[in-house]
Amino acid sequence: MRIASLGVLAATATVVYADAPHMLKGPYLQDLAPTSITIMWQLDQAAPARVAVDGSGGPRSVELSAARIGEATIERLTPSSRYRYRVDAAGRSWSGEFATSP
Numbered sequence: 001m002r003i004a005s006l007g008v009l010a011a012t013a014t015v016v017y018a019d020a021p022h023m024l025k026g027p028y029l030q031d032l033a034p035t036s037i038t039i040m041w042q043l044d045q046a047a048p049a050r051v052a053v054d055g056s057g058g059p060r061s062v063e064l065s066a067a068r069i070g071e072a073t074i075e076r077l078t079p080s081s082r083y084r085y086r087v088d089a090a091g092r093s094w095s096g097e098f099a100t101s102p
Contacts, residue, residue, distance in 0.1 A: 020090045021047045027087045027094050034079035034101050039087065041070045047090040055083030 026041035039051055046066040053060050056078040064070055070087070077083065080102045086095040 020092050021045045023092075023094055027085070027096060029096075029098055031073075032098070032101055035077050036073060036075045037077065037083075037098060037100065038071060038073045039085055040072075041087055041094070043068050043070070043089060049087055049089040051085060051087050053077075053083050053085045056081035 021043040024042045024044050027039050028041070030038040030040055041049075046068045048066045049064045049070050049072075051062045051064070051070075051072040051074070053074050057076065060074065060076075062072040062074065064072060070089070072087075074085075077100050079100050082097065082099045084095065084097050086093055
C-alpha cells in the first residue's frame with residue numbers, strides 16, 4: 001500500500017513540474033500602423049497565451065488558444081503614442097514597448 005502511494009505522488013509531481021514553454025523567437029512586432037500593431041512570437045511547445053497592452057486609451061488584452069506560433073493584432077490604438085505589452089503563456093511572461101506611428 002505504501003508503494004502505491006509513492007507511485008501516485010511521483011506521477012503527480014511529474015505533471016506539476018513539467019517544463020514551461022521557452023521562447024524561440026520574439027516577441028516581435030509586425031504591421032505597425034497609426035492605430036494598430038501585431039505582436040508575434042514562437043514557442044518551443046504549444047501553449048495558450050494572453051497579450052496585455054497598456055497605454056493611451058487604457059489597458060486591453062487578447063486571449064489566444066494554444067499554439068507554437070502566436071499572433072495578436074491590437075487595434076484602436078492612438079497615433080503617436082507609447083505602449084507597453086506583455087505576452088503571458090503557461091506561467092511565463094515576456095514584455096516590451098512600442099510607439100505607434102503618427
